Amino acid sequence: MLGRVLTEKNLAKNTRLCYTYDSLSRVVRKVTENLTTNSSTEAIYFEGDFTKSIEYINKLVNSLTSDNNKQYNLLFNNCLQVSVEALMEGTFDKYDSEYKIALSYALSVSTPNAAYVGMSQFDAMIDNHMKKNGFLKYFSDPYFGFKPYIIRQD
Numbered sequence: 001m002l003g004r005v006l007t008e009k010n011l012a013k014n015t016r017l018c019y020t021y022d023s024l025s026r027v028v029r030k031v032t033e034n035l036t037t038n039s040s041t042e043a044i045y046f047e048g049d050f051t052k053s054i055e056y057i058n059k060l061v062n063s064l065t066s067d068n069n070k071q072y073n074l075l076f077n078n079c080l081q082v083s084v085e086a087l088m089e090g091t092f093d094k095y096d097s098e099y100k101i102a103l104s105y106a107l108s109v110s111t112p113n114a115a116y117v118g119m120s121q122f123d124a125m126i127d128n129h130m131k132k133n134g135f136l137k138y139f140s141d142p143y144f145g146f147k148p149y150i151i152r153q154d
Contacts, residue, residue: 004020004021005018005019005020005021006018006019006021007019009035014034014035014036015032015033015034015035016032016033016035017030017031017032017033018030018031018033026045026047027045028044028045028123029042029043029044029045029120029123030042030043030045031043042116042120044116044119044120044123046087046092046099047092047093047094048090048091048092048093048096049090049091049093050087050089050090050091051090052089052090052091053086053087053089053090055089056085056086056089057086060082060086074110075110078110078112079112080106080109080110080111080112080115081107084103084106084107084115085107087103088100088103088104094127095126095127095130098126098130098142099122099126101143102118102119102122102126102142102143102146103119105118105143105146106118106119106146108146109146115146117145118143118145118146119145120145121142121144121145122142122143122145122146125140125142126142128140129142
């Protein structure tokens with residue numbers, strides 16, 4: 001369950017930061033708004049042990065000079081896929097397998113903005129979904145946010 005939202009303005013940078021906290025006062029979402037350009041950047045905070053994710057990224061960076069590294073491709077090896085693959089190497093504190101299923105859905109999406117929408121909706125409802133008993137779980141789908149964006153590969 002989401003709790004309060006705190007907003008702060010940075011006059012020097014002409015930005016507004018909006019932090020959303022859960023019921024345990026943990027930051028779960030951050031939105032940075034650029035007041036000059038009227039644009040925003042959003043982030044979802046995940047809790048867990050992402051040591052292996054960092055190792056994965058370091059290995060990837062070190063392999064950039066080799067000839068056998070994957071080439072950048074807008075549809076199948078872009079910043080979204082590389083980031084998601086790195087996150088999947090880590091361990092989430094709660095619902096690790098469910099988060100990894102959601103990340104698998106995110107890998108099927110070709111654009112970061114669409115994947116963000118799916119992960120945001122997943123992150124917002126997974127706790128309530130997992131607390132439902134028995135057959136009630138069948139009436140909510142925490143992965144529904146991805147389905148309009150999934151690339152069909154027939």
